[in-house]
Amino acid sequence: MxxxxxxxxxxxxxxxxxxxxxxxxxxxxxxxxxxxxxxxxxxxxxxxxxxxNLLAINFRKNRTFNIGLIVPELVHHFFSTVISGAISEANKQGYNILVSQSNDILRDEEKASRAMLNSSVDGLLISISNETTTGEHLKEFLEEGKAVVQFDKVSELLQTPMVVVDDFNGAYNAVNHLVEQGYQRIAHIRGRVDVKNACDRYEGYKKALEDAGLPMMDHLVKPCISITEEEGYQFAKEMMEGPNPPDAIFCITDVVAFGAMKYLKEKAISIPEEVGLVGFSNWMVSRVMSPQLTTVNQHGFQMGVEAAKLLLEMIKNQDILHQETKILKTELIVRASSKRRE
Amino acid sequence: MxxxxxxxxxxxxxxxxxxxxxxxxxxxxxxxxxxxxxxxxxxxxxxxxxxxNLLAINFRKNRTFNIGLIVPELVHHFFSTVISGAISEANKQGYNILVSQSNDILRDEEKASRAMLNSSVDGLLISISNETTTGEHLKEFLEEGKAVVQFDKVSELLQTPMVVVDDFNGAYNAVNHLVEQGYQRIAHIRGRVDVKNACDRYEGYKKALEDAGLPMMDHLVKPCISITEEEGYQFAKEMMEGPNPPDAIFCITDVVAFGAMKYLKEKAISIPEEVGLVGFSNWMVSRVMSPQLTTVNQHGFQMGVEAAKLLLEMIKNQDILHQETKILKTELIVRASSKRRE
DNA sequence: CAAATTATCGCAACCGTTTGCACAATCCAT
DNA sequence: ATGGATTGTGCAAACGGTTGCGATAATTTG
Structure with a gap:
């Protein structure tokens, strides 16, 4: 010392x-x-x-060159990828990133955002928790004239720019791919009804069925609550053992698809011959399962970059009113779990 | 506004x-x-x-209540788990965490640490890159009287407290488990020779063979450079197609084990009957592979917590000289890939 | 009852940098 | 020579707290 x-x-x-x-x-x-x-x-x-002395300069100028970032979960392939992109872009522009997680608990999210608000951050990137609705704690940011950008899991109740994935078309393409493979009774293990991404994917699923002239069957749509492997397993079981079982399942996320796959393998139901399977997010696990899982890639890194760019733009140009929503294209990655035709 | x-x-x-x-x-x-x-x-x-106004207070007191954290890779199950633990502990004590990554590139690590050094951080948690040796940029921290704690990937050239996993015993137990399962020609796809963790695991492997009275065979030890699935695949292929092939492979990491598994499955070599497989780290992928992979769990969250605790302790008690190394126990998780006896 | 404490509070310096303004010196044109 | 513009520099306030010390009034003590 x-x-x-x-x-x-x-x-x-x-x-x-x-x-x-x-x-x-x-x-x-x-x-x-x-x-x-x-x-x-x-x-x-x-x-x-x-x-x-940066401390003195920051004090004088009332800014910190730090931006906050809050995600529901840090140990999560997609979110860590987004963070990686955001850090990369922020560092390039001379900013550091403060990271926190909400664990999908509103109180934790509030605590994290308040901890960041008090002068330790110039702006905030956030993917909200499942429990967040009105987002009073985020309004506090706006009231102090600090920029906020939402990404991935967003709420339209908050008047901020956002960067999201095109969930609708991602789902549409995934389901359409199943249709093209000749599947007829396509089920959907969806996410929570109060989460926008889940709803958008559901709408994409519906539209794809509609466009294909296939009937929507209510017993083939099951809503997850916590988006786990167990739910995937359970819902797959329910549907496969119920009347008029599906011949394909489109899952809200890769982990859920893994649960479903587990059930199918236990029952020796062949994938993709008897039942096709598609996930969402392209986590590493999707490549590791066998058969490898068809999924929808989300370009998380790019999302992080875009969100950071937007936020920094706002921070640097306080005057300009930003209100854009950036929608990132998805990419269908076809693998063995859904390929039954050449 | x-x-x-x-x-x-x-x-x-x-x-x-x-x-x-x-x-x-x-x-x-x-x-x-x-x-x-x-x-x-x-x-x-x-x-x-x-x-x-925190900015004013921090300026006056010459501290920020922020701590920096640098890892080689953010999009990495183990590291993101560690970060999660560090954030949890830091937040509990009223500190925020600034996250950066080095991509295992020394220059990036230097840039990141310097960006944090300039008065924006009270201390640093770091897991060094493969390229880091003397760590001049870290000495700058110490020279300014700022605390540094290393974790997981550490260098003993840097005189700082550290938190590491008991790689030696983790590897020992893993290999010993293979021995108990009756495997005789146990190979090891190891990590870089210039990385401490990799060497410790190698030593554990060697000791386990020795204690079991099994011969060390040089052609059954292969060193990865970039620790990828491809390397796992390639080395498994080389060894299996070479003379006197192994009947079990202990891999430096789960991803490498996946590569090896891929080769074995392609050649229809049965796991665990013909060849047993063990990984390291207990990433999510290890549960998703089939057969599920036996692996060594590292308690990343706890590592993050301990590292943060140590650092904050140092920050709060500048006077006390800290020099401890905390070694965290590992836990062998036995799954199908290595279980050929009841 | 004077002296010594004690209880409350304000003055002012300080942390390191930024910035509006005043001032002195130089210069040019008339 | 004189007035006005230009050039280069310093003064001092400001940012929002913290803190040592001194001032004052109230209280206690011998």
């Missing part, structure tokens, strides 16, 4: 017999300052490893 | 006809201040939603 005292403008001024203000201006080559002085000061600063 | 001006101590003082210093002290119930005054000020502050 040598703790060598850091050099300040005052120190430089004293050494060079200049005032603090002159030194300050010289360092940023202010036109008022003589070139000679500028060179002199810059050289001295360089030689003595002057580093400006 | 209503931007309502934030209430300051001065405002409260003016309203209550008190000096700024009295208000400041009253809010923290300083003994010099009359109880009446304290109540009065506190009530006023509460009613008018006074929130202290």
């Amino acid at each position: 040598t703790d060598k005292k850091k050099l300040t403008l005052k120190d430089i001024g004293k050494a060079l017999n200049l005032s603090v203000s002159t030194v300050s201006r010289a360092l940023k080559a202010h036109p008022d300052i003589a070139q000679e002085t500028i060179d002199l000061v810059k050289k001295y600063a360089e030689d003595h490893h002057y580093v400006p | 209503t931007d309502k001006k934030k209430l300051t101590l001065k405002d409260i003082g003016k309203a209550l006809n008190l000096s700024v210093s009295t208000v400041s002290r009253a809010l923290k119930a300083h003994p010099d201040i009359a109880q009446e005054t304290i109540d009065l000020v506190k009530k006023y502050a509460e009613d008018h939603h006074y929130v202290p």
